[in-house]
Amino acid sequence: MTQSCGLMGDGEKPVKIHHLVKAPENTPESVASRESWDASKPVTVYKTPENLPDGSPCTAVTVILRTKGCAWWWKSGCTFCGYFNDVRDDVTSEDMFSQWEEAKRKTENFKGCKMVKVYTSGTFFEDRENPPEWQEHVLRETYEMGLHLVVEAQAQMCTEEKLAWVAERHPGCTVAIGLEAYDNTVLRFHANKGFSIRQWHRAVELLRENSLRVKTYLLFKPPFMSEGDALEHTSKWVMEVSKISDEVSINPMNIQRGTIVDRLFRNREYRPPWLWSLVEMIVRTHADVSNTDCRVIVHPTAGGKTRGSHNCGSCDSEVVAAIERYSVSGDLREFTGLECECKKAWHAEIQSDATLPAPMGAGIHRRGNPLDRMRAP
Ligand code: SF4
Numbered sequence: 001m002t003q004s005c006g007l008m009g010d011g012e013k014p015v016k017i018h019h020l021v022k023a024p025e026n027t028p029e030s031v032a033s034r035e036s037w038d039a040s041k042p043v044t045v046y047k048t049p050e051n052l053p054d055g056s057p058c059t060a061v062t063v064i065l066r067t068k069g070c071a072w073w074w075k076s077g078c079t080f081c082g083y084f085n086d087v088r089d090d091v092t093s094e095d096m097f098s099q100w101e102e103a104k105r106k107t108e109n110f111k112g113c114k115m116v117k118v119y120t121s122g123t124f125f126e127d128r129e130n131p132p133e134w135q136e137h138v139l140r141e142t143y144e145m146g147l148h149l150v151v152e153a154q155a156q157m158c159t160e161e162k163l164a165w166v167a168e169r170h171p172g173c174t175v176a177i178g179l180e181a182y183d184n185t186v187l188r189f190h191a192n193k194g195f196s197i198r199q200w201h202r203a204v205e206l207l208r209e210n211s212l213r214v215k216t217y218l219l220f221k222p223p224f225m226s227e228g229d230a231l232e233h234t235s236k237w238v239m240e241v242s243k244i245s246d247e248v249s250i251n252p253m254n255i256q257r258g259t260i261v262d263r264l265f266r267n268r269e270y271r272p273p274w275l276w277s278l279v280e281m282i283v284r285t286h287a288d289v290s291n292t293d294c295r296v297i298v299h300p301t302a303g304g305k306t307r308g309s310h311n312c313g314s315c316d317s318e319v320v321a322a323i324e325r326y327s328v329s330g331d332l333r334e335f336t337g338l339e340c341e342c343k344k345a346w347h348a349e350i351q352s353d354a355t356l357p358a359p360m361g362a363g364i365h366r367r368g369n370p371l372d373r374m375r376a377p
């Protein structure tokens with residue numbers, strides 16, 4: 001085809017997703033915001049109700065730290081990840097220790113809590129991101145305090161040597177991996193995740209060998225995917241990954257500032273998932289998941305808000321509450337009687353997505369530029 005028709009672009013070399021991801025990090029606003037915060041204080045510390053590995057309810061503390069950030073982000077980065085807003089490359093080991101002390105001070109040494117989630121906007125046990133002496137301190141201290149520890153990691157960082165090191169210092173802790181999608185094409189072209197399914201399987205094997213717990217995050221509706229496809233794919237992924245995980249947490253997309261998905265959203269080319277899609281996915285996967293020992297939770301961050309998973313506005317709080325209740329009870333009756341006029345619009349959208357060849361989706365929030373839409377991959 002000649003370039004003159006214009007439909008396939010103007011002959012310029014295509015922009016790599018890598019460069020699109022990296023762009024927002026150096027805007028003056030982004031730099032100013034990153035340099036404004038105090039490196040001796042954590043981003044946030046809060047308590048939530050949780051379940052221990054044996055299923056008993058408890059209170060958990062979540063500590064989100066200000067760190068040097070994810071090594072993958074500095075190299076390339078995931079299309080939906082806005083963690084770079086909270087990181088800075090001049091954080092010192094001393095800062096990390098004082099953030100940890102501040103978290104303990106704020107919670108009176110995690111009083112009344114049996115679980116602590118330590119989130120570092122990257123991989124907890126990656127030495128370029130977090131000082132090893134600080135990692136060691138947190139692992140040992142939380143173990144001595146009798147707290148169940150949850151940390152996060154990228155699959156390729158779960159090496160034999162490092163996991164053995166972690167397991168020696170905090171036996172039985174949970175390692176949560178943001179798999180996002182159980183599909184290599186989606187990992188590469190929608191999420192720019194930086195690892196493959198094979199690497200994730202290897203990480204799970206190594207976690208098992210070291211008697212560590214496996215938590216898997218899935219992302220509902222990555223960019224460049226229609227609502228109908230998200231529902232089909234994620235339902236399949238949940239059934240696959242729950243067979244080999246101790247816990248699966250499905251995160252419906254919420255749009256974080258300065259990300260690729262934020263740009264699509266502002267250009268009216270992306271709508272965060274409908275809450276009805278989440279309900280439908282839960283109903284479709286419930287029987288399969290109930291046959292495993294895996295706990296599946298769906299947590300719609302910013303549920304009901306424009307940048308989070310939402311419906312029409314009037315039924316949102318009721319549907320979010322039912323989804324949250326299901327994550328605790330595992331009982332489909334939580335959804336009994338939930339109805340709203342907007343369900344018809346949602347249903348029409350997923351039906352269109354299943355029958356019309358519109359790669360970005362057929363929903364009304366996918367207006368954008370019609371020519372760009374036709375050329376979308
Ligand atoms: S691996 Fe995690 S922290 Fe790193 S860019 Fe991706 S989502 Fe963000």
Ligand SMILES: [Zn+2]
Nearest residue numbers: 312315340342
């Ligand atoms: Zn509604």
